[in-house]
Amino acid sequence: MKKIITFLTILLASAVALWALPKQKVQADETPVVTLGTSLTEAQKSGTLKTLTAPLNGGNYQTITVTGEDLVKYLNPSGDNFTTSSGVWSSAMIQKTSPGSGINVKILDYNGRDNITTITANQYKNAALTAGITDANIYVTSAIPIDGSGALAGVYAAYAKNGDALNQSQVNAAQDEMNTLSGITQENKKKDGYSDAQLSNAVAGAKSDMAKIGNNISDSQIRDIVNNQIKINHLGDTINNNQKNQIVNVLIEIRNSGALKNGNFKEQAATLSKQIKQNAKGIFDKFNTPENRNFFQQLWDSVVHFFSGLFGTVVVNR
Template sequence: MKHLKKFSLLALAMLTAVALALPLSASADAIAGQTVVTLGKDLTGTQRDAILKEMGVDETQAKIIEVTNQEEYQYLGKYLKADVIGRHALSSAKIVLTESGKGISVKTNNISTITDSMYANAAITAGIKDADIYVTAPIRVSGTAGLTGIIKAFETATGKKIDENTKQVANEEIVRTQELAQELGDSNKAVQFINAVKQEVAQEKPQTPEEYRDIIINVSNDFNINLNEQTINQLIQFSQHFSSLNIDWDQLAQQFESLRGDIKNILNAEVTRGFFDTIFEWLGDLFSAIGDFFTSASSQK
C-alpha cells in the first residue's frame, strides 16, 4: 500500500511534467486572423487614412480603437519626463492573431529608438502571444508609447484583460531596455542583457535589494559591460517589479521558442536555452527519482 501511494505521487508528477511540455491552448476568445488596430487619438484625418492604408486595413473588416495621450502617461509617466512623452498620441499599432503556437513577429515603421526585439520582449512579459505586430507613426517618434497600443489591441482581440501591474512592468521594461541600449550603444546586447537578468531573477528568487544587485552585477560581468550606479539602481527596481508578477514561465519559454523573423536570433539565443535547460534538468531529476523508486521497490521484494 505504501509503494502504491508513492507510485501514485510519482505518476501525478509525471503528468505534471508532460503538461509543462505541452503548448498552452489559445484563449477561447482568440480567433486566428482577427485584426485590431489602435490609432493615436491625435492623428489628423489625413494621417489616420494614410496609416490605415499603410497597414493594409479595411475599416469594415478590422476593429479600430484609439489610444490617448492620457493612457500613454498612465503607463510611462513613472519612467519618462513629460517632454519625452509629449502631448499628442500619434503611435499606432496593428495586431493580427495567429494560430496557437505560432509565436510573435514584430515589424515597425518611423520608430527611432525602440527596436522590434524590444517590443517582442516586453510584449511577452505582458503575456501577449501568437500575434503579428506592426507599430508605426506618421512622423519619426521614439516608439516608447507603442507598447500601450500593442497591449490595448491584444486585449481587444482576445477579450482578455491584462493585469494593470503587468502592463506597468512591461512598459518599464521598454524604457529601461531603451536606456540601456543608449548607454551600451548596442540595442541587441541591451535586450539580451535584460532577458538574462529576468532569467536569473526567476531562477534565483532574490529577496533583498542586495541580492538583486548581485544578479545585475554578475550578469554585467558575463556580458563584459560596466554599468553606472544610476542604471544599476533602475535595474534593481525593475527586477523587483518583474519578480512580483505571476509569470507563467512555461508559456514564456514557449513564446521565445516560437519567435519569428530576425527577433528570433536576437532573443531566442540567450533566454530560451536557459528556460529549457532548467525544465530538462528538472525532468532529468524526476525520471531519476522514478528509476530509484522502482530499484528500491524491486530490492525489497
Template sequence: MKKTLLTILVLLLLPIQVFAVTTWSKPTFIHGGGLSQEQVEQTSLLLGIQSEDDVLISPVVGKDLENYIGGNPTATEDMISSALVTKKEKDSGLSVEIKTPENITLVTKEQYEGAAITAGVGDVTIFIASPFAVTGESALAGVYKAFELNGEDLSRGAMQLAQEELGVLAGITEESKNKEDFDGAKLAQAMVEIKEEIIAAIEKEGSITREEIQKIIEDSLKKLNLINIVSTVNIDKLVNYFVQFSNTEGLDFTQMKKQLEGLGKELAPKIKDLLKEAESSGFLDKVLKFFEELFQKLSTLLD
C-alpha cells in the first residue's frame, strides 16, 4: 500500500517538474533597477512591448552584476539601460538593436554584439533602450539575467571578460568621440579582427605572448586608421584586456569564431564606406595643401 501511494505521488509530481524547467516561453524584459515604475513603463513602450502579459519581467540590480562578474558592488540606482531578449532558433546567430540610440552614449550596436559574443550569448535578438541618456554599460547585465531566468548558465569568466570589454570600449569612445576619423564601427571591427587573430594563434600554438598580442592590436588599429586616434593609455588597456582574454579558460572558441564571422560580415559594408571616405578626404586634403603651398610661393614671388 505504501509503495502504491509513493508511486502515485511520484507520478503526480513528474508533470510539475517538466513544466518547471521550460525555458524562453516568452521574450524576457530586464529593466534597470534604477528606474522608477513610470520609467519602467516608458522603457517597455520604447522596446515595443504591447502588454506585460507578453513578456517575462524582472529588474537587474547591483547585486546581480556582482554575482555575475564579482568585483566592487555596483549601485542599483546606476543601472538604467534595459534589454528585451528573445530566443531564436539554434544556430540563428545574434542580433542587437538599440531602440534609443540617442540615449545610449558610449556603446554602439556592434560593440554590444562583440561583448555579447565574448560572454557566450547566442541565438537571441536583443533590443536595448533607456528613457534618458546613459553610457549603456549596464544593459549587458540584463542579458545575463535573462539567460539566468530562463535556465541557461553563462560562464562567469566569460561574463567578466564581456563586461571588461564594454568598459574598455566605452573609455576609448569617451576619449575619441570628437576626433575627426573616429567611428564606433571601426573600433568594433578592430575588436573582431583582434579576437580572430588571437584565437587562431592560440589554436595553432597553444598560447600567445603579450608582445604578440600588442602587435596584433597595433596592426589592426593601423589598418583601420585608428592608431593615431586611440591613446597609448587605451592601447595598453586593450593589451591588458586581451592578455586576460587569452588566459581565460572555458571560452567556446568554435561558437565565438562563427559569431565573429557573422559580425564581421555585418560590419564590412560600413567599414568599406568609412575607409573610402577617409581615402577621399585624404586626397582632398593633399590637393588643398598643394594649392595652399602654391599660393604661398606666388605671394612670395609677388612681394
C-alpha cells in the first residue's frame, strides 16, 4: 500500500509540476510603470531608473512620482502613521504579464547593495495578491536603506493611474498582512527550522485553500487551514500561539475584504505557492518526500483534491 501511495504521489507531483510551469510572456499592449520616490535626488532618480528599467532592455516605460500623500492615502488606513511630508525613497516598476503567469517580485540591488531592509520578495508577493494584483512582474529597489513600504504604495498608485484602482479594503488587508508576516519573520529569523519562505508558503497555501471553500468560509475553518498549513510547512516548532492567532486574524481580514470573490484569486494563490517552493527548493525538497508526508497531510490533500475536482469548491458543514 505504501508503494502505491508513493507512486501516486510522485505521479501527481510530476503532473502538477508540468502543468504549473511559469509563463513569463509580457503583455505587449501594457506599458510598464516606474514609480519614483519623491525624496530621491536627481542622481538617485537616475540611478533608480537605470536599475529598475534594466530588465526592459531599452523598452518603453512611463514614470510616476510617489509622495507622502500616496503613503497617507494607501498605507495609513491600515494603521500606519505617515504624513503628507513623509519621505519616499523605495521605488518600483510594475510590468503586466500574460494570464496565468502569477505575481513575480524581484528586489534589485542599487549600486551593488540590497537596500530593502525589512520586506522580503515573498511578502511583497503575498501582499500584492491580497490587494488584487494579478499576473505581473514587480521590481523593487531603493537608493538608501529603507523598509520598502513606499515601493508597494507606488504599485497601488500605478494601478490607479492606469484606471485599475484597487479595492481599498483589500489594500488595507494587504498592508496588515505584510506587517504581520514581516514581524513574525523578524521574531523568528534566528531560529533553526524557520525561514520566510516557509511562512510565506503557508500563507499562500492558506489563501488557496480558503478560495476553494469560498467567501462564506467560517473563522473556525480558517483556523483549521492555518493549523494544517503550519504542519505542512514544518513550522509547528517555531510559530507560537500568538503568531498563529495573528496569521488567522489577517486571513479573516482578507476574507472580509472581499478578496476571495475575485475569480483569479485561487489560481494566483496556487501559482504563488508553487513559485515560492521552486525558489526555495533547498528548503522544501527536504520536506516533500513521501517519508516526511504525515498521514494528516495526505488525508487533507486527498479530501481537497476530491471535492475540488467534483464540485469546483469544497463544502464543509459544521
